[in-house]
Amino acid sequence: MLLEGLDLFMDSLSKSKYIVALTGAGISTNAGIQDFRGPNGIYKRKDIPGEKIFEIKYFNENPSDFYSVFSEMIDTYANAIPTKGHLFLKKLEDIGRLKTVITQNIDGLHQKAGNTNVIEVHGSFSNFYCLSCGKVFPMNSDLVSVVRKGKIPLCDICKAALKPDVVFFGEPVHGLEKALTEVQRADMLITMGTSLTVYPVATLPSYITDSTMLVIINNEPTQYDHRAKIVLNEDIDIIVERTKLL
Ligand code: ZN
Numbered sequence: 001m002l003l004e005g006l007d008l009f010m011d012s013l014s015k016s017k018y019i020v021a022l023t024g025a026g027i028s029t030n031a032g033i034q035d036f037r038g039p040n041g042i043y044k045r046k047d048i049p050g051e052k053i054f055e056i057k058y059f060n061e062n063p064s065d066f067y068s069v070f071s072e073m074i075d076t077y078a079n080a081i082p083t084k085g086h087l088f089l090k091k092l093e094d095i096g097r098l099k100t101v102i103t104q105n106i107d108g109l110h111q112k113a114g115n116t117n118v119i120e121v122h123g124s125f126s127n128f129y130c131l132s133c134g135k136v137f138p139m140n141s142d143l144v145s146v147v148r149k150g151k152i153p154l155c156d157i158c159k160a161a162l163k164p165d166v167v168f169f170g171e172p173v174h175g176l177e178k179a180l181t182e183v184q185r186a187d188m189l190i191t192m193g194t195s196l197t198v199y200p201v202a203t204l205p206s207y208i209t210d211s212t213m214l215v216i217i218n219n220e221p222t223q224y225d226h227r228a229k230i231v232l233n234e235d236i237d238i239i240v241e242r243t244k245l246l
Contacts, residue, residue, distance in 0.1 A: 005230045005231065005232050006232065006239065006242055006243070008229070008230055009215060009230050009232065009239075009243070010243050010244075012188060012213055012215070012229075012230070013092070013097065013188075013243070013245075016097055016187050016188040016213070017097065017187055018097075018099050018185055018186050018187045018188070019092060019097045019098040019099065019186065019187070019188045019189075019190060020098075020099060020100045020101075020102065020182050020183055020185070020186035020188070020189050020190075021089050021092075021098060021100070021101045021102070021189075021190045021191075021192060022102045022103075022183075022189060022190070022191045022192070022194060022201070022204060022205070023085075023089075023101060023102070023103045023104065023105060023110070023191075023192045023193055023194060024103070024104045024105065024191075024192070024193045024194025024195065024196075024198075024201075025037070025038070025104070025105060025193060025194070026192065026193020026194065026195075026218060026219060026236060027083060027085040027086065027105070027109075027192050027193035027236055028080070028083065028086075028105055028107050028109055028193070029193070030083040030084070030085070030235075030236070030237050031080045031081060031082065031083045031086075031107070031109060032076055032080060033076060033077070033080055033105070033107050033109075034073070034076070036050075037198075042069070048065075048069050049065070051169065052065075053065050053066045053069055054066075054166075054168050054169055055168060055169045055170055056168040056169065056170040056171050057170055059163065059168055060131070063152050063161045063163070064152055067147055067150060067151065067152050067153075068150050070147060070164075071147050071148055071149070071150040074125075074139075074144055074147045074148055075144070075148065077107055077108075077125045077139070078139060078144050080107055080109060080112075081109075081112065082109045082110075082112050082113035083109070083236070083237060084236070084237040084240050084241060084246060085192060085193065085236040085237055085240055086109050086110055086112070086113035086115075087113055087240075087246055088240035088243070088245060088246060089101055089110065089113065089115055089192075090113040090114045090115050091245050091246060092245070093114075093115055093116065093117075095245075098115075099117060099182070099185075099186075100117045100118075100119065100179075100182040101115050101117065101118045101119070102118075102119045102121060102175075102179045102182065102183070102201070102204065103118060103119070103120055103121065103122075104121055104122050104194060104198060104201050105120075105122070105124075106120065106122050106123060106124045106125055106164075106166045107124065107125065108120075108124045108125065108126040111126070119174070119175040119178055119179050119182070120174060120175070121167070121173045121174055121175060121176060121179060121201050122166060122167040122173060122174070123164070123165045123166040123167045123174055124164075124165060124166060125139055125164050125165075125166060126138065126139055126165070127139065127164075127165040128143060128153060128162040128163060128164050128165060129162060129163060129165055130155035130157070130158060130160050130161075130162055131160050131161055131162070131163050132155060132158045132160035133155060133157055133158050133160070135155055135156075135157060136165075137153070137155075137162055143162075173200060173201070176200060176201075179201075179204060180204065180207055183204050183205070183207050183208060184207055184208070184209060186208065186212050187211065187212060187213065188212065188213045188214075188215060189205060189208050189212055189213070189214050189215070190215045190216075190217065191205060191214075191215070191216050191217065191218065191222070191224070192217045192218070192236055193217070193218060193219075193236055194218065194222075195218060195220065195222055196218075196222040196223060196224055197222075197223070202223075205224045205227070206224075208227075213229045213230075214227055214228040214229055214230075215228060215229065215230045215231075215232070216228045216230070216231045216232070217232045217234070217236055217239055218232075218233065219233060219234070219235065220233065221233070
């Protein structure tokens, strides 16, 4: 079944002219990035107020709680390198087939892989900004060293706390309208490593046209499997290796 789907996938890749990819946590787990919603994810931990530290209201009142948790994770984000799944999408862009990556991930790995048109619906840790004046600070070694010590990084002008450019609970997602337009333009939509349960991103596949081929690559079933032409329930890196595009 997997092999059959793979043959069709590879054949369809070579015929598609406007591929859009929609990615989630599963594409980054092989890079050591934790799925917050996974079994050992941050939202499941009992020792910290998991989801609360990603609420905007709570963050504004208690930025130190967020940074004390983030201090354990910042090296992972700063040092992560793209997986084969990311490199596969870069390759698809290089050969002119992939036009856009829409991602729920906040790790910046699609840009690190070299993809140029990436819509980060939930923002990313690549940049931080001052809550007072809005000045933007890239995640550089200075910022990493402050956060690693468990301190709140501050704006060099007004000394206010910095917030990562990640969409917190209670904040609007980024680029949803553009993402929707891209999904409607696609002749192939590949969803990779997302269970398609987190809204509003989970609604995007429902906007494909009748002629769009939906391909789902995920290690477990999703609510859109019945609409997909190809469903591959296997590790992403194993699948993309077999396409021999890398
Ligand atoms: Zn400032």
